[in-house]
Amino acid sequence: MYNFDTSVILESIPFLIEGIKITLFISVISSICAFLIGLITVFFRTMGSKPLKFIAVSYVEIIRNTPLLIQLYFIYKSLPAIGLMLPPIGCGILALSLYTGAFISEVLRAGINSVASEQYQASISLGLSKFQTFRLVIFPQAIRIIIPPLGSQFINAIKNSSLVSFISVTDLFYRVYKGAVDDFRFFEFFITGALIYMMLTGTVALLTNIFENQFKIQGRSVKA
Protein backbone atom coordinates (compact mmCIF):
# COMPACT_ATOMS: atom_id res chain seq x y z
CA MET A 1 0.00 0.00 0.00
CA TYR A 2 1.31 3.43 -0.98
CA ASN A 3 2.06 5.65 1.94
CA PHE A 4 0.63 9.08 1.13
CA ASP A 5 2.95 11.55 2.84
CA THR A 6 1.32 14.94 3.41
CA SER A 7 4.28 16.35 5.26
CA VAL A 8 6.35 16.80 2.06
CA ILE A 9 3.55 18.94 0.68
CA LEU A 10 3.18 20.97 3.85
CA GLU A 11 6.87 21.70 3.85
CA SER A 12 6.70 22.85 0.24
CA ILE A 13 3.75 25.21 0.64
CA PRO A 14 5.76 28.46 0.52
CA PHE A 15 7.71 27.08 -2.46
CA LEU A 16 4.46 26.24 -4.29
CA ILE A 17 2.81 29.56 -3.42
CA GLU A 18 5.61 31.38 -5.21
CA GLY A 19 4.75 29.25 -8.23
CA ILE A 20 1.05 30.06 -7.96
CA LYS A 21 1.92 33.76 -8.01
CA ILE A 22 3.97 33.34 -11.19
CA THR A 23 1.32 31.19 -12.85
CA LEU A 24 -1.38 33.69 -11.94
CA PHE A 25 0.75 36.59 -13.14
CA ILE A 26 1.37 34.97 -16.51
CA SER A 27 -2.24 33.80 -16.93
CA VAL A 28 -3.87 37.08 -15.99
CA ILE A 29 -1.60 39.28 -18.11
CA SER A 30 -1.81 36.88 -21.04
CA SER A 31 -5.60 36.64 -20.79
CA ILE A 32 -5.96 40.41 -20.83
CA CYS A 33 -3.56 40.75 -23.78
CA ALA A 34 -5.25 37.85 -25.55
CA PHE A 35 -8.65 39.46 -25.14
CA LEU A 36 -7.36 42.71 -26.63
CA ILE A 37 -5.69 40.85 -29.49
CA GLY A 38 -8.92 38.96 -30.06
CA LEU A 39 -10.94 42.17 -30.12
CA ILE A 40 -8.63 43.91 -32.58
CA THR A 41 -8.31 40.95 -34.93
CA VAL A 42 -12.03 40.23 -34.93
CA PHE A 43 -12.75 43.88 -35.73
CA PHE A 44 -10.27 43.65 -38.62
CA ARG A 45 -11.85 40.43 -39.75
CA THR A 46 -15.50 41.41 -39.61
CA MET A 47 -15.36 45.09 -40.50
CA GLY A 48 -11.88 45.86 -41.76
CA SER A 49 -10.54 46.38 -45.28
CA LYS A 50 -9.21 43.45 -47.30
CA PRO A 51 -5.55 43.69 -46.21
CA LEU A 52 -6.56 43.94 -42.55
CA LYS A 53 -8.84 40.97 -42.96
CA PHE A 54 -6.01 39.02 -44.53
CA ILE A 55 -3.68 39.81 -41.65
CA ALA A 56 -6.29 38.77 -39.11
CA VAL A 57 -7.17 35.52 -40.85
CA SER A 58 -3.51 34.58 -41.34
CA TYR A 59 -2.73 35.24 -37.71
CA VAL A 60 -5.65 33.19 -36.43
CA GLU A 61 -5.03 30.26 -38.72
CA ILE A 62 -1.27 30.06 -38.21
CA ILE A 63 -1.49 30.29 -34.44
CA ARG A 64 -4.53 28.08 -34.07
CA ASN A 65 -3.04 25.28 -36.12
CA THR A 66 0.43 25.03 -34.60
CA PRO A 67 1.39 23.73 -31.15
CA LEU A 68 1.83 26.25 -28.39
CA LEU A 69 5.08 24.57 -27.41
CA ILE A 70 6.57 25.27 -30.83
CA GLN A 71 5.45 28.89 -30.67
CA LEU A 72 6.89 29.18 -27.19
CA TYR A 73 10.30 27.84 -28.22
CA PHE A 74 10.21 29.85 -31.43
CA ILE A 75 9.78 33.09 -29.49
CA TYR A 76 12.25 32.06 -26.79
CA LYS A 77 15.01 31.00 -29.16
CA SER A 78 14.45 33.20 -32.20
CA LEU A 79 13.73 36.64 -30.76
CA PRO A 80 17.28 37.01 -29.41
CA ALA A 81 18.52 36.21 -32.93
CA ILE A 82 16.88 39.39 -34.19
CA GLY A 83 18.16 41.36 -31.24
CA LEU A 84 15.08 41.26 -29.05
CA MET A 85 15.99 40.12 -25.57
CA LEU A 86 12.98 39.25 -23.45
CA PRO A 87 13.21 37.47 -20.11
CA PRO A 88 11.77 33.92 -20.22
CA ILE A 89 8.63 35.05 -18.42
CA GLY A 90 8.13 37.76 -21.07
CA CYS A 91 8.48 35.16 -23.82
CA GLY A 92 5.95 33.03 -21.99
CA ILE A 93 3.43 35.86 -21.73
CA LEU A 94 3.95 36.82 -25.37
CA ALA A 95 3.46 33.27 -26.62
CA LEU A 96 0.46 32.58 -24.42
CA SER A 97 -1.16 35.91 -25.37
CA LEU A 98 -0.75 35.25 -29.08
CA TYR A 99 -1.97 31.69 -28.75
CA THR A 100 -5.01 32.42 -26.60
CA GLY A 101 -5.76 35.55 -28.65
CA ALA A 102 -6.30 33.46 -31.78
CA PHE A 103 -8.86 31.29 -30.04
CA ILE A 104 -10.57 34.27 -28.42
CA SER A 105 -10.73 35.92 -31.83
CA GLU A 106 -12.70 32.92 -33.10
CA VAL A 107 -14.96 32.93 -30.07
CA LEU A 108 -15.67 36.63 -30.57
CA ARG A 109 -16.31 36.09 -34.26
CA ALA A 110 -18.91 33.44 -33.52
CA GLY A 111 -20.60 35.82 -31.09
CA ILE A 112 -20.56 38.72 -33.52
CA ASN A 113 -21.95 36.57 -36.32
CA SER A 114 -24.80 35.60 -34.02
CA VAL A 115 -25.92 39.24 -33.86
CA ALA A 116 -28.33 39.79 -36.74
CA SER A 117 -26.97 41.79 -39.67
CA GLU A 118 -30.07 43.97 -39.35
CA GLN A 119 -28.57 45.39 -36.19
CA TYR A 120 -25.54 46.47 -38.18
CA GLN A 121 -27.77 48.03 -40.84
CA ALA A 122 -29.89 49.85 -38.29
CA SER A 123 -26.82 51.21 -36.56
CA ILE A 124 -24.96 52.52 -39.61
CA SER A 125 -28.25 53.90 -40.92
CA LEU A 126 -28.31 56.20 -37.91
CA GLY A 127 -24.96 57.58 -38.98
CA LEU A 128 -22.86 55.67 -36.47
CA SER A 129 -19.42 54.75 -37.80
CA LYS A 130 -18.31 51.15 -38.22
CA PHE A 131 -16.25 51.36 -35.07
CA GLN A 132 -19.09 52.91 -33.05
CA THR A 133 -21.42 50.25 -34.40
CA PHE A 134 -19.00 47.55 -33.29
CA ARG A 135 -18.44 49.09 -29.87
CA LEU A 136 -21.95 50.26 -29.00
CA VAL A 137 -24.29 47.90 -30.83
CA ILE A 138 -22.68 44.67 -31.98
CA PHE A 139 -20.20 43.94 -29.22
CA PRO A 140 -22.53 44.56 -26.24
CA GLN A 141 -24.98 42.06 -27.73
CA ALA A 142 -22.31 39.56 -28.68
CA ILE A 143 -20.61 39.61 -25.28
CA ARG A 144 -23.64 38.00 -23.69
CA ILE A 145 -23.31 35.00 -25.94
CA ILE A 146 -19.54 34.98 -25.74
CA ILE A 147 -19.06 34.92 -21.98
CA PRO A 148 -19.20 31.11 -21.43
CA PRO A 149 -16.81 30.17 -24.27
CA LEU A 150 -14.62 33.12 -23.34
CA GLY A 151 -14.39 31.75 -19.79
CA SER A 152 -13.24 28.45 -21.25
CA GLN A 153 -10.44 30.24 -23.07
CA PHE A 154 -9.28 31.90 -19.86
CA ILE A 155 -9.32 28.49 -18.19
CA ASN A 156 -7.26 27.10 -21.05
CA ALA A 157 -4.81 29.97 -20.65
CA ILE A 158 -4.23 29.04 -17.01
CA LYS A 159 -3.63 25.41 -17.87
CA ASN A 160 -1.51 26.19 -20.94
CA SER A 161 0.65 28.51 -18.87
CA SER A 162 2.22 25.36 -17.39
CA LEU A 163 4.20 25.01 -20.63
CA VAL A 164 6.35 28.02 -19.74
CA SER A 165 8.24 25.72 -17.37
CA PHE A 166 9.87 24.37 -20.55
CA ILE A 167 11.65 27.68 -21.05
CA SER A 168 12.91 27.80 -17.47
CA VAL A 169 10.15 29.88 -15.88
CA THR A 170 9.67 28.66 -12.31
CA ASP A 171 5.87 28.60 -12.40
CA LEU A 172 3.53 26.30 -10.47
CA PHE A 173 4.08 23.33 -12.75
CA TYR A 174 7.84 23.73 -12.62
CA ARG A 175 7.75 23.68 -8.82
CA VAL A 176 5.33 20.78 -8.64
CA TYR A 177 7.59 18.82 -10.95
CA LYS A 178 10.74 19.82 -9.07
CA GLY A 179 9.18 18.90 -5.73
CA ALA A 180 8.11 15.55 -7.10
CA VAL A 181 11.51 14.74 -8.51
CA ASP A 182 13.56 16.03 -5.60
CA ASP A 183 11.56 14.22 -2.95
CA PHE A 184 10.63 11.34 -5.19
CA ARG A 185 7.00 11.99 -4.21
CA PHE A 186 5.25 12.10 -7.64
CA PHE A 187 1.84 11.09 -6.38
CA GLU A 188 1.63 13.74 -3.67
CA PHE A 189 2.96 16.60 -5.76
CA PHE A 190 1.02 15.93 -8.91
CA ILE A 191 -2.27 15.52 -7.07
CA THR A 192 -1.62 18.72 -5.14
CA GLY A 193 -0.62 20.48 -8.36
CA ALA A 194 -3.79 19.33 -10.13
CA LEU A 195 -5.91 20.49 -7.19
CA ILE A 196 -4.30 23.92 -7.16
CA TYR A 197 -4.87 24.31 -10.92
CA MET A 198 -8.47 23.26 -10.37
CA MET A 199 -8.89 25.91 -7.72
CA LEU A 200 -7.59 28.58 -10.06
CA THR A 201 -9.67 27.47 -13.04
CA GLY A 202 -12.71 26.88 -10.83
CA THR A 203 -12.57 30.50 -9.75
CA VAL A 204 -12.68 31.57 -13.38
CA ALA A 205 -15.66 29.29 -14.01
CA LEU A 206 -17.45 30.83 -11.05
CA LEU A 207 -16.73 34.36 -12.22
CA THR A 208 -17.97 33.44 -15.68
CA ASN A 209 -21.32 32.41 -14.24
CA ILE A 210 -21.63 35.61 -12.25
CA PHE A 211 -20.83 37.75 -15.30
CA GLU A 212 -23.23 35.79 -17.44
CA ASN A 213 -26.10 36.60 -15.11
CA GLN A 214 -25.08 40.20 -14.91
CA PHE A 215 -25.10 40.76 -18.64
CA LYS A 216 -28.49 39.22 -19.30
CA ILE A 217 -30.68 41.35 -21.54
CA GLN A 218 -33.70 42.50 -19.61
CA GLY A 219 -37.00 41.33 -20.94
CA ARG A 220 -35.39 38.54 -22.93
CA SER A 221 -36.15 35.92 -20.31
CA VAL A 222 -39.77 37.07 -20.22
CA LYS A 223 -40.59 36.35 -23.82
CA ALA A 224 -37.95 34.13 -25.40
Add this chain to the structure above:
Amino acid sequence: MITFENVSKSYKGLNVLKNINVTIDKEEIVAIIGPSGCGKSTFLKCINGLVPVNKGKIFVDQIDVTAKDVDLNKIRSEVGIVFQQFNLFPHLTVMENVTLAPIKVRKIKENESKIQALHLLEKVGLLDKIDKYPEQLSGGQAQRVAIARSLAMQPKIMLFDEPTSALDPQMTQEVLDTIKTLAKEGMTMVVVTHEMNFAREVANRIIFLDRGQIIEEGSADKIFDNPQSNITREFLKSAFKKELV
Protein backbone atom coordinates in the same frame (compact mmCIF):
# COMPACT_ATOMS: atom_id res chain seq x y z
CA MET B 1 -33.97 66.21 -52.77
CA ILE B 2 -33.41 62.70 -54.13
CA THR B 3 -32.45 62.01 -57.73
CA PHE B 4 -31.82 58.64 -59.38
CA GLU B 5 -29.89 58.83 -62.64
CA ASN B 6 -29.82 55.64 -64.71
CA VAL B 7 -29.48 53.48 -61.63
CA SER B 8 -29.02 49.75 -62.08
CA LYS B 9 -28.35 47.10 -59.49
CA SER B 10 -27.89 43.39 -59.85
CA TYR B 11 -27.35 40.63 -57.33
CA LYS B 12 -25.60 37.56 -58.70
CA GLY B 13 -26.73 38.14 -62.26
CA LEU B 14 -30.28 39.02 -61.23
CA ASN B 15 -31.27 42.54 -62.23
CA VAL B 16 -32.98 44.01 -59.20
CA LEU B 17 -33.10 47.58 -60.50
CA LYS B 18 -32.99 48.42 -64.19
CA ASN B 19 -32.10 51.91 -65.32
CA ILE B 20 -34.14 53.82 -62.77
CA ASN B 21 -34.61 57.56 -63.32
CA VAL B 22 -36.65 59.45 -60.79
CA THR B 23 -36.62 62.69 -58.84
CA ILE B 24 -38.22 63.18 -55.48
CA ASP B 25 -38.73 66.76 -54.33
CA LYS B 26 -38.52 68.31 -50.92
CA GLU B 27 -41.58 67.68 -48.75
CA GLU B 28 -42.87 65.18 -51.24
CA ILE B 29 -44.35 61.93 -49.97
CA VAL B 30 -43.74 59.08 -52.33
CA ALA B 31 -45.16 55.60 -51.95
CA ILE B 32 -43.40 52.74 -53.70
CA ILE B 33 -45.70 49.85 -54.47
CA GLY B 34 -45.27 46.65 -56.41
CA PRO B 35 -45.21 42.88 -56.06
CA SER B 36 -42.79 41.11 -53.73
CA GLY B 37 -39.29 40.96 -55.13
CA CYS B 38 -39.83 43.86 -57.51
CA GLY B 39 -36.91 45.80 -56.07
CA LYS B 40 -38.84 48.14 -53.75
CA SER B 41 -36.63 47.60 -50.70
CA THR B 42 -33.47 47.71 -52.79
CA PHE B 43 -34.61 51.01 -54.26
CA LEU B 44 -35.06 52.39 -50.75
CA LYS B 45 -31.77 51.07 -49.38
CA CYS B 46 -29.83 52.56 -52.28
CA ILE B 47 -30.83 56.01 -51.09
CA ASN B 48 -28.79 55.83 -47.89
CA GLY B 49 -26.07 53.67 -49.38
CA LEU B 50 -27.02 50.48 -47.51
CA VAL B 51 -27.07 48.80 -50.89
CA PRO B 52 -24.31 49.88 -53.31
CA VAL B 53 -25.46 50.29 -56.90
CA ASN B 54 -23.67 48.89 -59.96
CA LYS B 55 -24.44 51.69 -62.38
CA GLY B 56 -25.77 55.22 -62.32
CA LYS B 57 -25.80 57.95 -59.75
CA ILE B 58 -28.00 58.83 -56.79
CA PHE B 59 -28.02 62.34 -55.41
CA VAL B 60 -29.36 63.04 -51.95
CA ASP B 61 -29.51 66.74 -51.11
CA GLN B 62 -27.10 67.36 -54.01
CA ILE B 63 -24.52 64.90 -52.70
CA ASP B 64 -23.67 61.90 -54.86
CA VAL B 65 -24.06 58.92 -52.55
CA THR B 66 -22.58 56.58 -55.14
CA ALA B 67 -19.28 58.50 -55.30
CA LYS B 68 -16.28 56.58 -54.00
CA ASP B 69 -15.13 59.22 -51.53
CA VAL B 70 -18.58 60.07 -50.17
CA ASP B 71 -19.03 60.32 -46.41
CA LEU B 72 -21.87 57.84 -46.03
CA ASN B 73 -22.05 58.33 -42.26
CA LYS B 74 -22.95 61.95 -42.84
CA ILE B 75 -25.63 61.16 -45.39
CA ARG B 76 -27.07 58.46 -43.18
CA SER B 77 -27.32 60.88 -40.30
CA GLU B 78 -29.54 63.06 -42.52
CA VAL B 79 -31.68 60.23 -43.86
CA GLY B 80 -33.75 58.25 -41.40
CA ILE B 81 -34.83 54.71 -42.20
CA VAL B 82 -37.43 52.54 -40.53
CA PHE B 83 -37.26 48.82 -41.17
CA GLN B 84 -39.87 46.13 -41.46
CA GLN B 85 -38.46 44.29 -38.44
CA PHE B 86 -37.96 47.47 -36.33
CA ASN B 87 -34.31 46.54 -35.59
CA LEU B 88 -34.28 48.24 -32.21
CA PHE B 89 -31.17 47.60 -30.14
CA PRO B 90 -32.30 44.91 -27.66
CA HIS B 91 -29.62 45.65 -25.06
CA LEU B 92 -30.69 49.29 -24.69
CA THR B 93 -33.81 50.79 -23.14
CA VAL B 94 -36.30 52.72 -25.24
CA MET B 95 -34.72 55.96 -24.04
CA GLU B 96 -31.20 54.74 -24.84
CA ASN B 97 -32.31 53.55 -28.26
CA VAL B 98 -33.58 57.01 -29.09
CA THR B 99 -30.67 58.99 -27.63
CA LEU B 100 -27.76 56.82 -28.81
CA ALA B 101 -27.20 58.33 -32.23
CA PRO B 102 -27.83 61.99 -31.26
CA ILE B 103 -25.26 61.68 -28.47
CA LYS B 104 -22.66 59.70 -30.41
CA VAL B 105 -23.07 61.14 -33.90
CA ARG B 106 -24.48 64.62 -33.40
CA LYS B 107 -22.53 65.05 -30.15
CA ILE B 108 -25.56 66.51 -28.39
CA LYS B 109 -25.35 66.65 -24.60
CA GLU B 110 -27.03 63.76 -22.86
CA ASN B 111 -29.57 65.95 -21.07
CA GLU B 112 -30.59 67.78 -24.19
CA SER B 113 -30.95 64.59 -26.13
CA LYS B 114 -33.10 63.11 -23.36
CA ILE B 115 -35.44 66.09 -23.45
CA GLN B 116 -35.68 65.75 -27.21
CA ALA B 117 -36.33 62.03 -26.85
CA LEU B 118 -39.14 62.70 -24.40
CA HIS B 119 -40.80 65.01 -26.91
CA LEU B 120 -40.50 62.41 -29.64
CA LEU B 121 -41.73 59.57 -27.48
CA GLU B 122 -44.67 61.70 -26.45
CA LYS B 123 -45.39 62.32 -30.10
CA VAL B 124 -45.51 58.57 -30.84
CA GLY B 125 -47.49 58.01 -27.66
CA LEU B 126 -44.95 55.98 -25.69
CA LEU B 127 -43.91 58.23 -22.84
CA ASP B 128 -44.70 55.49 -20.34
CA LYS B 129 -42.26 53.05 -21.98
CA ILE B 130 -39.00 54.97 -21.70
CA ASP B 131 -37.37 52.53 -19.30
CA LYS B 132 -38.60 49.39 -21.03
CA TYR B 133 -36.45 47.16 -23.20
CA PRO B 134 -37.48 46.45 -26.81
CA GLU B 135 -38.49 42.88 -26.03
CA GLN B 136 -40.99 44.17 -23.52
CA LEU B 137 -42.86 46.08 -26.23
CA SER B 138 -45.53 45.00 -28.69
CA GLY B 139 -44.66 45.15 -32.39
CA GLY B 140 -46.56 48.38 -32.91
CA GLN B 141 -44.88 50.01 -29.95
CA ALA B 142 -41.45 48.82 -31.09
CA GLN B 143 -42.02 50.27 -34.55
CA ARG B 144 -43.09 53.60 -33.09
CA VAL B 145 -39.92 53.66 -30.98
CA ALA B 146 -37.97 52.92 -34.17
CA ILE B 147 -39.63 55.93 -35.81
CA ALA B 148 -38.77 58.11 -32.80
CA ARG B 149 -35.19 56.82 -32.94
CA SER B 150 -34.88 57.92 -36.56
CA LEU B 151 -36.53 61.26 -35.92
CA ALA B 152 -34.13 61.97 -33.08
CA MET B 153 -31.42 62.57 -35.68
CA GLN B 154 -33.64 65.31 -37.17
CA PRO B 155 -33.37 63.84 -40.63
CA LYS B 156 -34.25 65.72 -43.78
CA ILE B 157 -35.66 62.59 -45.36
CA MET B 158 -37.43 59.58 -43.86
CA LEU B 159 -37.44 56.19 -45.56
CA PHE B 160 -39.90 53.50 -44.55
CA ASP B 161 -39.30 49.92 -45.64
CA GLU B 162 -42.62 48.14 -45.30
CA PRO B 163 -43.07 49.53 -41.80
CA THR B 164 -46.26 47.61 -41.08
CA SER B 165 -45.65 44.27 -42.78
CA ALA B 166 -44.69 42.56 -39.53
CA LEU B 167 -47.70 43.92 -37.62
CA ASP B 168 -51.28 42.85 -37.09
CA PRO B 169 -54.06 45.19 -38.30
CA GLN B 170 -54.59 47.08 -35.06
CA MET B 171 -50.90 47.78 -34.57
CA THR B 172 -50.63 48.64 -38.25
CA GLN B 173 -53.11 51.45 -37.69
CA GLU B 174 -51.18 53.00 -34.81
CA VAL B 175 -47.98 53.00 -36.85
CA LEU B 176 -49.70 54.40 -39.94
CA ASP B 177 -51.21 57.17 -37.84
CA THR B 178 -47.75 58.10 -36.62
CA ILE B 179 -46.46 58.24 -40.18
CA LYS B 180 -49.45 60.36 -41.22
CA THR B 181 -48.61 62.89 -38.52
CA LEU B 182 -45.12 63.19 -39.97
CA ALA B 183 -46.55 63.64 -43.43
CA LYS B 184 -48.61 66.59 -42.22
CA GLU B 185 -45.50 68.19 -40.80
CA GLY B 186 -43.90 68.37 -44.22
CA MET B 187 -41.27 65.65 -43.90
CA THR B 188 -39.88 64.34 -47.18
CA MET B 189 -40.75 60.66 -47.16
CA VAL B 190 -40.34 57.58 -49.27
CA VAL B 191 -42.55 54.72 -48.13
CA VAL B 192 -42.39 51.19 -49.41
CA THR B 193 -45.74 49.71 -48.54
CA HIS B 194 -48.36 47.07 -49.19
CA GLU B 195 -51.04 49.22 -47.60
CA MET B 196 -52.81 50.56 -50.67
CA ASN B 197 -55.36 52.64 -48.80
CA PHE B 198 -52.63 54.22 -46.76
CA ALA B 199 -50.60 54.97 -49.88
CA ARG B 200 -53.63 56.55 -51.47
CA GLU B 201 -54.41 58.65 -48.45
CA VAL B 202 -50.94 59.94 -47.68
CA ALA B 203 -48.77 59.92 -50.78
CA ASN B 204 -48.45 62.80 -53.23
CA ARG B 205 -47.08 60.39 -55.74
CA ILE B 206 -47.16 56.66 -56.28
CA ILE B 207 -44.39 54.78 -58.02
CA PHE B 208 -45.27 51.32 -59.24
CA LEU B 209 -42.25 49.04 -59.59
CA ASP B 210 -42.19 45.67 -61.27
CA ARG B 211 -39.14 43.51 -61.97
CA GLY B 212 -36.81 46.36 -61.20
CA GLN B 213 -38.43 48.87 -63.49
CA ILE B 214 -40.72 51.81 -62.93
CA ILE B 215 -43.83 50.77 -64.78
CA GLU B 216 -45.89 53.77 -63.89
CA GLU B 217 -45.84 56.79 -61.63
CA GLY B 218 -48.17 59.60 -60.82
CA SER B 219 -50.71 60.91 -58.37
CA ALA B 220 -52.66 58.43 -56.29
CA ASP B 221 -55.83 59.16 -58.22
CA LYS B 222 -54.11 58.56 -61.52
CA ILE B 223 -52.50 55.29 -60.49
CA PHE B 224 -55.42 53.84 -58.59
CA ASP B 225 -58.35 55.06 -60.68
CA ASN B 226 -56.83 55.20 -64.10
CA PRO B 227 -53.80 52.94 -64.37
CA GLN B 228 -52.29 52.99 -67.86
CA SER B 229 -50.48 49.69 -67.80
CA ASN B 230 -51.95 46.21 -67.67
CA ILE B 231 -49.35 45.10 -65.15
CA THR B 232 -50.39 47.88 -62.79
CA ARG B 233 -54.04 47.02 -63.21
CA GLU B 234 -53.44 43.35 -62.45
CA PHE B 235 -51.34 44.18 -59.42
CA LEU B 236 -53.87 46.63 -58.00
CA LYS B 237 -56.72 44.20 -58.50
CA SER B 238 -55.00 41.51 -56.43
CA ALA B 239 -53.69 44.01 -53.87
CA PHE B 240 -57.13 45.47 -53.16
CA LYS B 241 -58.70 42.03 -53.08
CA LYS B 242 -56.27 41.13 -50.30
CA GLU B 243 -57.05 44.29 -48.39
CA LEU B 244 -60.80 43.67 -48.51
CA VAL B 245 -60.33 40.21 -46.99
